[in-house]
Amino acid sequence: METIASVVLDSTGVNSINELAPQETAPVTFRSGAQALMESLVAEGVDTIFGYPGGAIMPVYDALYDFQDRLNHILVRHEQGAGHAAQGYARMQGRAGVCLVTSGPGATNLVTAIADALIDSTPLVCIVGQVGRKLLGTDAFQEADVMGVTMPITKWNYQITDADEVPGILSKAFYIAQSGRPGPVLIDMTKSAQLELMTKPFHYERCQSIISYRPRLVPKAEQVEAAARLINNARRPYILAGHGVQLAKAENELRQLAEKAGIPVATTLLGQSTIPVDHPLYVGWLGMHGNYGTNVLTDQADVVIAIGMRFDDRVTGDASKFIKQAKVIHIEIDPSEIDKIIKADAPVVGDAKETLKALLPLINPNDFTVWRNEFRKYDAIEHEQITVPELSSTEGKIRMAEVIDMLSTKTKGEAVLVTDVGQHQMMASRYYQFRRPNSLVTSGGMGTMGFALPAAFGAQVGAPDRQVVAIIGDGCFQMTLQELGTIVQNKQPVKAIILNNNFLGMVRQWQQLFHQRRYSFVELQNPDFITIARGFGMDGQTCDARENLSDALDTMLAHDGPYLLEVVVEKEENVFPMVPAGASVSQIRLS
Amino acid sequence: MTTYTICIFTENTIGLLNRITIIFTRRRVNIESLTVSETERKGVSRFTIVIKHEAREDVEKLVRQIRKIVEVMAVFGYLNDEIVYNEIALFKISTPLGGKSLDVETINKQYKAWVVYWGLDYVVIEKTGNNEEIFDFFGYLKQYEILEFVRSGRVAVGKTEKGLVEYLPEADWAYYL
Numbered sequence: 001m002e003t004i005a006s007v008v009l010d011s012t013g014v015n016s017i018n019e020l021a022p023q024e025t026a027p028v029t030f031r032s033g034a035q036a037l038m039e040s041l042v043a044e045g046v047d048t049i050f051g052y053p054g055g056a057i058m059p060v061y062d063a064l065y066d067f068q069d070r071l072n073h074i075l076v077r078h079e080q081g082a083g084h085a086a087q088g089y090a091r092m093q094g095r096a097g098v099c100l101v102t103s104g105p106g107a108t109n110l111v112t113a114i115a116d117a118l119i120d121s122t123p124l125v126c127i128v129g130q131v132g133r134k135l136l137g138t139d140a141f142q143e144a145d146v147m148g149v150t151m152p153i154t155k156w157n158y159q160i161t162d163a164d165e166v167p168g169i170l171s172k173a174f175y176i177a178q179s180g181r182p183g184p185v186l187i188d189m190t191k192s193a194q195l196e197l198m199t200k201p202f203h204y205e206r207c208q209s210i211i212s213y214r215p216r217l218v219p220k221a222e223q224v225e226a227a228a229r230l231i232n233n234a235r236r237p238y239i240l241a242g243h244g245v246q247l248a249k250a251e252n253e254l255r256q257l258a259e260k261a262g263i264p265v266a267t268t269l270l271g272q273s274t275i276p277v278d279h280p281l282y283v284g285w286l287g288m289h290g291n292y293g294t295n296v297l298t299d300q301a302d303v304v305i306a307i308g309m310r311f312d313d314r315v316t317g318d319a320s321k322f323i324k325q326a327k328v329i330h331i332e333i334d335p336s337e338i339d340k341i342i343k344a345d346a347p348v349v350g351d352a353k354e355t356l357k358a359l360l361p362l363i364n365p366n367d368f369t370v371w372r373n374e375f376r377k378y379d380a381i382e383h384e385q386i387t388v389p390e391l392s393s394t395e396g397k398i399r400m401a402e403v404i405d406m407l408s409t410k411t412k413g414e415a416v417l418v419t420d421v422g423q424h425q426m427m428a429s430r431y432y433q434f435r436r437p438n439s440l441v442t443s444g445g446m447g448t449m450g451f452a453l454p455a456a457f458g459a460q461v462g463a464p465d466r467q468v469v470a471i472i473g474d475g476c477f478q479m480t481l482q483e484l485g486t487i488v489q490n491k492q493p494v495k496a497i498i499l500n501n502n503f504l505g506m507v508r509q510w511q512q513l514f515h516q517r518r519y520s521f522v523e524l525q526n527p528d529f530i531t532i533a534r535g536f537g538m539d540g541q542t543c544d545a546r547e548n549l550s551d552a553l554d555t556m557l558a559h560d561g562p563y564l565l566e567v568v569v570e571k572e573e574n575v576f577p578m579v580p581a582g583a584s585v586s587q588i589r590l591s
Numbered sequence: 592m593t594t595y596t597i598c599i600f601t602e603n604t605i606g607l608l609n610r611i612t613i614i615f616t617r618r619r620v621n622i623e624s625l626t627v628s629e630t631e632r633k634g635v636s637r638f639t640i641v642i643k644h645e646a647r648e649d650v651e652k653l654v655r656q657i658r659k660i661v662e663v664m665a666v667f668g669y670l671n672d673e674i675v676y677n678e679i680a681l682f683k684i685s686t687p688l689g690g691k692s693l694d695v696e697t698i699n700k701q702y703k704a705w706v707v708y709w710g711l712d713y714v715v716i717e718k719t720g721n722n723e724e725i726f727d728f729f730g731y732l733k734q735y736e737i738l739e740f741v742r743s744g745r746v747a748v749g750k751t752e753k754g755l756v757e758y759l760p761e762a763d764w765a766y767y768l
Contacts, residue, residue, distance in 0.1 A: 148609065151606065151610055151613060152613045155661065156661040159605070159606075176661055210661065211602075211664065212601070212661060212662050212663055213662075334659070335655055335658070335659075336656045336658070336659045338655075339648075339651070339652070340652055340655075
């Protein structure tokens with residue numbers, strides 16, 4: 001791409017920029033910063049942007065007007081929605097989601113989503129308008145120190161004050177967001193840099209490396225060998241698979257390793273769906289409300305193989321008592337995670353896929369049937385004491401587990417589940433039988449209420465061929481329900497299920513169990529959700545009787561277009577098993 | 592409490608100091624002193640940060656988290672015996688007419704300090720050395736009226752044979768020139 005003639009610029013219709021250019025001469029005009037930004041996005045292969053216009057980003061929106069054939073811009077209803085939608089999109093596509101918002105409040109509204117993306121390693125490129133360079137630091141209209149605000153919650157951020165910087169910085173932004181441990185990147189672009197013309201021809205080159213940033217993909221051979229020795233000498237090895245497996249698209253390698261050595265596999269919350277639940281080596285998921293056996297038996301494994309996970313406190317319970325007896329192999333792309341919470345006996349820094357590939361030939365075939373059967377004993381207890389009662393009640397209101405279980409059957413475990421945060425999130429993870437990889441989108445680390453609806457929308461945009469179902473609590477829904485408008489306007493066939501118990505259920509559960517039922521501000525007076533959906537032009541219905549649930553789910557799944565199903569569920573239901581906060585995982589409670 | 596000196600090599604970009612100090616703040620580690628300057632390699636800055644901490648393990652975690660910052664090229668954590676280090680202090684001493692006269696010989700020979708500026712009724716004395724040497728000298732100067740006292744952060748070089756910059760990743764440095 002070389003210089004562009006003024007005639008090309010005219011055809012893009014950016015009048016404000018022509019006014020800036022010398023009127024009398026200029027047979028050859030360079031691109032404006034805003035145009036360069038659009039060109040850069042196209043050159044990077046971006047085709048979808050989630051955004052919301054405003055004062056300080058208007059030159060970019062003006063340039064975008066001419067790129068509508070190449071860039072599908074989706075207008076959300078609130079910038080937080082843009083962020084979460086981009087997250088859902090990124091998780092489905094395995095590449096960065098792009099957000100475009102204005103300065104000040106536009107940017108600060110995006111902050112929650114950025115923090116969420118950082119802790120859950122989701123690649124985002126957030127492009128944010130900023131006041132003109134001369135106004136920086138003067139408390140100008142809609143000026144906020146977005147660089148300062150987002151510094152601790154981005155993988156990298158940068159302020160563009162010069163149009164010439166645009167292509168170079170954009171390519172760097174995408175490279176940083178998508179490589180190594182993925183994460184959010186923010187570009188703060190002054191209005192003057194958007195308007196200004198470049199002083200040289202536009203040239204975009206994809207960033208391949210950065211001198212100071214070199215994530216290690218292929219692990220060191222000696223680290224892999226040390227890990228292999230531990231595995232080959234293990235008697236009760238145990239794989240804990242995290243989100244990193246899915247981010248590295250290492251699902252097959254994980255299965256090969258587990259199958260070759262006969263090692264049981266548990267996943268973290270975000271690691272779910274990396275291995276199908278009906279796989280004989282899958283034993284469940286870990287964590288505060290994970291499975292009984294997976295939690296208890298972490299204390300009996302002699303070698304723990306942690307892959308792409310970071311030992312979150314919701315997984316470890318009391319970390320000082322977690323897997324003390326075991327040798328720990330920690331396979332992780334982010335070196336700062338090694339030894340952060342749990343000391344690793346054999347750290348392996350590298351990409352999960354590359355590492356598992358290197359590890360596989362070094363592992364001796366094995367079969368730990370006796371050890372694996374231990375899990376099944378606990379499964380039987382959990383099944384009898386928790387699952388059966390949850391799924392087979394005949395009186396009272398519908399229970400959350402029944403809804404998820406039935407949904408799982410009807411969708412054959414192949415839908416993309418997008419969940420919010422709280423009891424419904426845990427129930428969705430407990431009862432949905434994931435059979436396809438990359439099928440759970442949830443806010444794990446940040447626990448962001450209001451995540452699901454916009455994220456489900458983004459996931460549907462990112463995976464048009466898949467059935468996307470959002471599972472949302474009544475509290476969560478009211479945090480971002482305005483995005484129903486986005487879903488309807490963009491005709492995305494998102495199915496949303498509100499599990500309505502009229503409570504902020506998880507907080508209520510804690511208040512019941514640990515605060516002597518002192519229910520402090522957890523009961524909600526809810527609106528009529530279906531009327532709200534209809535107001536947005538979305539179909540829906542309420543189901544409050546067990547005998548209607550199956551039909552209601554069928555109607556929802558068969559509906560052409562978006563649909564909201566409200567299921568009125570048991571008000572004071574608790575999620576069990578549960579590892580009380582600060583307890584060790586073996587102190588997991590069944591009631 | 593053990594004193595650690597953390598040397599950080601970075602690209603010279605705006606806001607990087609902020610990004611680095613955020614990590615100390617998040618982990619509630621107090622910075623005792625901080626010095627930044629460009630290295631012998633153009634475009635590469637060197638931060639020298641001194642902290643006091645009880646657990647070596649926590650310092651190692653801190654070092655790894657700093658390394659994670661995109662613009663950071665390398666981070667080294669040192670104990671005092673692994674480095675040669677110094678600080679510089681300036682003392683502004685009142686020397687009024689008829690007041691106690693300054694014993695420049697003692698200042699020069701015993702304390703290895705130098706008068707670097709003669710004002711009308713004050714002098715400025717410069718002293719380099721480690722923390723103890725500077726405070727020792729401070730004690731000596733107390734007999735005069737100390738109008739101002741200022742001390743810099745620590746600067747340090749490693750005792751390894753090669754320069755630390757040699758450990759930085761190979762690259763086309765022309766890009767930074």
